[in-house]
């Protein structure tokens with residue numbers, strides 16, 4: 001049986017491809033964070049930094065940034081990317097095992113990665129990482145489609161070839177859910193308040209081959225048995241090619257903001 005731990009290790013197997021094809025985050029996301037915080041934070045911690053897609057955005061704040069990333073292969077790409085950058089430090093660790101600096105930081109961020117942290121512990125850990133009044137920002141993309149016709153045709157393929165990850169059964173395969181948290185999970189414990197949800201929409205074109213590479217970076221695709229994944233990707237390629245060879249990926253970047261009050 002596949003465990004949560006197995007799933008979170010799948011990214012390292014495709015670290016370079018992940019870095020190549022996964023979309024970064026729009027500048028508006030940072031504008032929303034800074035506007036919510038009311039100022040540029042003095043220091044930032046990022047949980048689940050991966051190869052640095054969210055890091056690149058957070059780095060534009062120009063303040064010290066600590067990236068916590070447990071997967072050695074992902075962390076290696078991240079460390080290489082920021083090798084000459086004195087403001088960025090990489091810690092190879094799960095967020096659960098990382099010790100925050102005394103007094104905490106003013107901003108904790110997590111891009112498409114908060115759902116990997118132990119649900120029973122993560123709210124307390126987030127609060128412990130933050131200074132009083134510090135801001136917690138979780139953001140991530142929902143991968144949708146600009147063309148409903150293409151989406152329908154692709155849904156037919158999933159249903160036929162890989163029904164266990166079919167969108168009609170479970171909306172989390174090629175339409176990845178954005179990383180988000182349940183506001184009640186945070187505010188329920190009395191540690192966080194003032195939860196705000198924002199969205200930024202962008203459309204990104206992917207040619208067929210690049211789109212298939214993107215799919216190989218999604219954990220649900222990685223966990224399919226190889227022959228079936230290959231059959232699924234062949235069938236999807238046929239559908240995409242028959243419709244011009246481009247997938248207009250509609251990215252809804254969901255930004256969840258909250259403040260430590262406890």
Ligand SMILES: C[S@@+](CC[C@H](N)C(=O)[O-])C[C@H]1O[C@@H](n2cnc3c(N)ncnc32)[C@H](O)[C@@H]1O
Nearest residue numbers: 008048049050053071094095111112113116117
């Ligand atoms: C979907 S990737 C997101 C990477 C990057 N933030 C981005 O936006 O592209 C999820 C990341 O969370 C990391 N991760 C898994 N378990 C974690 C944990 N317990 N603590 C911190 N990060 C974790 C994975 O290794 C992976 O790099």
